Amino acid sequence: MTIGLVVVGLLLVGSLEAQRRTARGAAYSPLDPVRIGPHMGYNFDADALLLGVQATMPLTERVELYPTFDYYFVSPGKLWALNADVKFRPPTRLGALYLGGGLNYLHATNALGISNGDVNLNLLGGWEFRRRPFVPYGEARLILGNGSAFQLVGGFNFKLR
Numbered sequence: 800m801t802i803g804l805v806v807v808g809l810l811l812v813g814s815l816e817a818q819r820r821t822a823r824g825a826a827y828s829p830l831d832p833v834r835i836g837p838h839m840g841y842n843f844d845a846d847a848l849l850l851g852v853q854a855t856m857p858l859t860e861r862v863e864l865y866p867t868f869d870y871y872f873v874s875p876g877k878l879w880a881l882n883a884d885v886k887f888r889p890p891t892r893l894g895a896l897y898l899g900g901g902l903n904y905l906h907a908t909n910a911l912g913i914s915n916g917d918v919n920l921n922l923l924g925g926w927e928f929r930r931r932p933f934v935p936y937g938e939a940r941l942i943l944g945n946g947s948a949f950q951l952v953g954g955f956n957f958k959l960r
Contacts, residue, residue, distance in 0.1 A: 830857040831958075834934055838867075838954025845878060845948060847871040855956060861888045865899060869950075875910035880942075884921055898924045903942050919944025933957055 834855040842849055851869035858864060863886045871878040884901030888894055903919040925938030934956040942948040 830860065831855075831929060832960030833857070834956035834958050836934070836954055836956035838936075838938075838952045840869075840938075840950055840952030842871055842948055842950040844946070844950075845871055845873060847873045847878065849950065849952070851952070851954075853954070853956070855886070861890075862886070863888075863897075865901070869952075877908040878905070880905045882921055882940075884923060886923075893930075895926050895928055896924075897927060903944070905942070905944075917945045927956075 836853065838851050838853060840849050840851075841847070849869045849871045851867055853865065853867040856864040865882075865884040865886045867880075867882040867884070869880045869882070871880075881904045882901060884899050886897045886899040888897050900920065900922045903921045904916060905919060906914065906916045908914045920943045921940055922943065923938055923940040925936055927934055927936035935953070936955065937953045938951070940950050940952065942950070
């Protein structure tokens with residue numbers, strides 16, 4: 800419930816900022832294009848390197864859908880995750896900072912082939928340089944649920960427009 804209130808509060812702040820700028824006569828800025836790309840990182844709790852892909856789909860000037868897939872290099876067994884997050888960009892000079900959260904589905908298969916899946920919550924924050932032809936970024940993600948985990952990733956996105 801607390802996470803939900805924080806997300807609603809952040810969305811409200813972004814909406815009020817956009818209204819304030821529109822009232823002052825600020826120029827309309829079109830949405831960024833959809834971006835996709837690879838990333839790599841490290842999950843400190845699983846003690847594993849990860850490779851993944853992500854997409855960023857703008858909904859408003861400050862809010863974006865952010866699905867990702869991560870594959871963790873663990874042995875023995877397999878570990879992968881699907882994430883469905885929402886990113887919020889607080890009003891900053893460059894617009895590079897983002898915060899967000901959402902759901903994580905973590906799927907593990909042990910050496911005997913027995914599989915298990917857990918649904919968790921994500922909290923994330925990062926810095927994305929959107930003014931480049933390709934878009935490099937770095938991100939920290941906290942996965943909260945049946946055993947919390949922390950990971951750092953970096954990657955880049957390609958603009959589709």
